[in-house]
Amino acid sequence: MKIAIHHRKGSFSERWIDYCEKNNVSYKVVNAFESNVIEQIKGCAAFMWHHHHGDAKDVIAAKKILFALEHAGIKVFPNFRTGWHFDDKVAQKYLFEAIGAPVVPSYVFYDKANALAWAKSINYPKVFKLKGGAGSANVRLINNKREAYKVINKSFGRGFSQFDKLNNLKDKLAKYLSKQESGKELLKAFAKLFISSSFARKHHRESGYVYFQDFIENNDSDLRVIVIDNKAFAVKRMVREGDFRASGSGVKVFDKESIDINCIKIAFEVNERLCSQSAAFDFIWDNNGKPYLVEVSYGFAIDFYDPCPGYWDNNLQWQIGEFNPQEWMVESLIDSLNNNEARDN
Template identity: 60%
Template sequence: MKIAIHHRKGSFSERWIAYCEKNAIDYKVVNAFDSDIIQQVKDCDAFMWHHHHGHFKDVIAAKKILFSLEQAGIKVFPDFNTGWHFDDKVAQKYLLEAIDAPLVPSYVFYDKKEAMTWAQQTSYPKVFKLKGGAGATNVKLVKNKKDAEKLINQAFGKGFSQFDRLNNLKEKCSKYKNGKESLLGVAKGVGRLVVSSDFDRQQAPERGYIYFQDFIPNEGFDIRVVVIENKAVALKRVTRKNDFRASGSGNLVFENEHIDKRYIKIAFDLSEKLKTSSLAIDLIHSKQDAIYVVEISYGFPMLNFLDCASGYWDNMLNWHQSYFNLQEWIIGSSLKDIKDRD
């Protein structure tokens, strides 16, 4: 058995390589952007790539390469079921509605007139989102019809940059006050007001559609659950001060086995229906005691779960007090699938 791994510093690949070396698994590091990448991995049983929504080359190449190799019979991570909807909230809307998941009521329009008619008739507040972006970037609270109409005009006019420079600076300043960002990081945020990032310059403006979700009054946090194979871990993310967004806040609480099991059950149910090998789900609890799915992903920050490495749930909702390594779970599950297939 041989595994090809696209390596990027700070990504899952660091732990995948360490796992292979620790367990004497044959592997090779490849560059997915080489023109002959398909030929390079033909002698491998698997190809693994932790591609990132914020790297433009990843955005334009990863899914094409991964799904092509999957069609050729090579085990890939993430596979199609796991990754086709990654960083596309509109795609997730259709997918989650199709399987009757408890999605926050969501609305997408591709016609300006229809969007304006809806904006004049709906209730507020609403939450505006671009289809791409993580950590609550490109997410705004829409308080009234005037705000909605302004966003609709922009969506069907000049469009939206994928990188919100002002919001980026605000985030860095907020984290600096909480000791989670350096002064150098804040200075870089100021610099981004003048000099755009490579990603921002390369990515075309988002236009021609608009996407909203209902605002669900809640207790000021969301729950992130990650399901890999038959195991799940979870953490609570508290909203920013004077803000409604929890994703990317950095305010993490690890309640481990004390987290409401309903979140875990929903996560396992969705993972089974979607046939994913890695599923990260963001959920919120309304003040009416209902749990809603906000969005999903195949990936998650490398360091999020280091502080809660004390246990996990199995798919029967039993708690296991045990150390874990999510990236090892991913590669271990991929190896098991290859053995089962052979």
């Protein structure tokens, strides 16, 4: 039993490889961007690729290769049920609604006239989002009808770049001032005001649809709950100063007593319906304390979650101590391979 791994520095693959070496798991590093990648993976029982929404080549190639291999009977991570909706908030709206998950009320339009009529009839504020982007990229608060008309007209006109230069600079400035990032990163963001990013050059502008969510006020934080292999861990992310967004703020709370156990319960229930190998759910609350899902992703930052003091099992029992969620991914994949082998015998 051999696992093929596409390696990218700074990705899950570093911990996957480390786990394989420590536990004598046979593995092979492959290059998914070479034309013969399918040939490279032959003889392997599984393939793992931590593809990233911000890497242009990953976006173009990853799902095609992963799902093709899955069709051929090779176990992959992330598999189709885990990754088809990755970095697509509109797809996630339909998914959550279809399975009856408690999603923040969301609205998508593919016709300009319908969108304008809706914008004329609603109460504000609303949250405007492009379907792609993480860390609060491509997310704006729309305060009135005039602002809504503006984004609707642009959505059905010239469209939006998938890389928001101005928001990127604002984010880097906030992180620089809070000492989360270096001056070098801030200078890079400033340069990108004048030089188009590689990602933006390789991907079309977002147009032909417009997507909004209800704005649920009075949240000073959101909650990220990650479920992998019947285990869940969580972190509360505080809202940025002078902003409504928490994702990307870098301000976090790991204290178990600060975590809403109802969100942990919902995350397990929803993931059971999704059958996802890895699901990072984002929650916010209404004024009555009822949790709502905002979005989901199979991937997440690595070192950010290392200070978590423990995790919950699927019986909601707290297990204290350090853990490595990337190792859970490999272990779960190996268990799946072993189960298949036992059934075949």
